Amino acid sequence: MNKDFVTLALLKVDDAAEMFDIVERNRDHFRSFLTWIDGCTDVSHIASSIADSIKQGSHRYGIFYKGQLVGTINFHGTDKSNMSDGVGYWLDAAHQGNGIMTAATHQLLAIGFGQLGLNTIRIKCAVDNLASRGIPERLGFTLEGVLRQNQYLNGQYVDMALYSLLASEFPTSLVK
Numbered sequence: 001m002n003k004d005f006v007t008l009a010l011l012k013v014d015d016a017a018e019m020f021d022i023v024e025r026n027r028d029h030f031r032s033f034l035t036w037i038d039g040c041t042d043v044s045h046i047a048s049s050i051a052d053s054i055k056q057g058s059h060r061y062g063i064f065y066k067g068q069l070v071g072t073i074n075f076h077g078t079d080k081s082n083m084s085d086g087v088g089y090w091l092d093a094a095h096q097g098n099g100i101m102t103a104a105t106h107q108l109l110a111i112g113f114g115q116l117g118l119n120t121i122r123i124k125c126a127v128d129n130l131a132s133r134g135i136p137e138r139l140g141f142t143l144e145g146v147l148r149q150n151q152y153l154n155g156q157y158v159d160m161a162l163y164s165l166l167a168s169e170f171p172t173s174l175v176k
């Protein structure tokens with residue numbers, strides 16, 4: 001996989017139909033780890049959530065592989081007192097295992113530590129979500145610990161691994 005084929009672009013309402021198609025194809029896969037999936041039953045849900053993100057100026061990106069939308073990655077919302085933020089992501093299962101999300105996360109870190117001026121970026125994953133945990137681990141994050149019963153997921157509370165990366169740990173040459 002050539003990392004140059006992976007690009008991020010802020011999501012537009014026009015992307016909603018393509019995103020909804022991905023959600024429809026991946027319901028069973030996403031349900032294991034994403035809490036919102038069963039509430040997303042119509043393309044209008046995605047369209048209005050993109051419109052809200054645009055209004056709030058939040059950083060929610062489409063991930064494009066060779067120009068095709070394959071997933072999303074976003075900051076949750078900056079804690080401005082502490083210049084920290086968290087990252088969320090999902091990828092069409094058909095494109096998994098090629099390093100696309102690792103490359104996309106790397107690009108988001110460059111934006112976060114660059115134009116957003118963040119000092120800390122955190123990623124929280126269910127402890128059993130090994131595909132997701134692989135991303136902060138591959139990108140040099142530190143495992144801070146395990147948040148016990150931190151998320152109510154599919155009828156049970158699950159523990160979550162909390163990872164962080166500091167601005168001082170991210171190469172300045174890569175900051176955007």
Ligand SMILES: CC(C)(COP(=O)(O)OP(=O)(O)OC[C@H]1O[C@@H](n2cnc3c(N)ncnc32)[C@H](O)[C@@H]1OP(=O)(O)O)[C@@H](O)C(=O)NCCC(=O)NCCS
Pocket residue numbers: 001029030033034089090091092095096097098099100101102103124125126129131132134135
């Ligand atoms: C979590 C998720 C985004 C991970 O996607 P992914 O395809 O596994 O992640 P990547 O695109 O970075 O690919 C990593 C894999 O590709 C392999 N790979 C191949 N080429 C690579 C490259 N150039 N660079 C990095 N990894 C590469 C890696 O070895 C790794 O495989 P491994 O896990 O078997 O070791 C995806 O599984 C997903 O959307 N899951 C459902 C939603 C979800 O869980 N979201 C997160 C909630 S916290």
